[in-house]
Amino acid sequence: MRVVVPFAAETPKTRLESVLTSAERSAVARAMLADVLCAVVGAGHEPMVVSTAPLDLETLELPGEVLTSASVTLDERSLTDAVNARLPGGEGETAADGIDPVAVVMADLALATPDALEALLATSADVAIAPGRGGGTNALVVRHPDFVVDYHGTSYLDHREIALEVGATLETVDSFRLATDIDEPADLVEVLVHGREGARAPTCLREFGFELADRDGRVDVSRDGDHGAA
Ligand SMILES: Nc1nc2c(ncn2[C@@H]2O[C@H](COP(=O)(O)OP(=O)(O)OP(=O)(O)O)[C@@H](O)[C@H]2O)c(=O)[nH]1
């Protein structure tokens, strides 16, 4: 299946600016992208990164199998427009082509695993959505020519509505790993707790000095032992 991985390459993860510098945010975003690409390839698919700026996959130091399976295409349009162009009813897709399903997997799903992705990709509904905590759409599969995305805000609810409007069957995939996108400082806890052994994102955060911290019985992250930092 075609698996599109949108990537904001230029100023990623601005909502982490209270805890990470711009260069660090780029490094964490690239580490999460590498983890997502490994998970997609581990699930048996070839990811296509749709990047807002040129991106050399060689610089991500991916395993050979992932490097040969993944590709990058540049698209400076908004997230919604760039994804819609690649859905079954998008530019250059005609009914004569038949309906090739398309999956869209966000690049900030640091906990994604091949198993979690396979569960999403194995669905058969016209539209299958793995919602994010907070109402976003972290990953989806589209098998209907009239379905379009409209990201941001509570896009999960908007996408349910769009599926209904175009007469597409819908399935919601309940997955902790796919529901966890890394947007805000509190999300870094999930990376350190649940990141897979050998994954890039937890390694990157640990190299930057982040660790789990106990804050009055609640788990949080601290940086370089500074329990007020994050
Ligand atoms: N191709 C493309 N990908 C995007 C764009 N905006 C966001 N993304 C990607 O879409 C996914 C979800 O992004 P968000 O969490 O909403 O945005 P972000 O830029 O990563 O982070 P914030 O700056 O904190 O909003 C991530 O994989 C981003 O890399 C865009 O305009 N174009």
Ligand SMILES: C[C@H](OP(=O)(O)O)C(=O)O
């Ligand atoms: C792209 C957006 O992501 P979020 O801002 O919720 O991380 C969404 O899922 O609609």
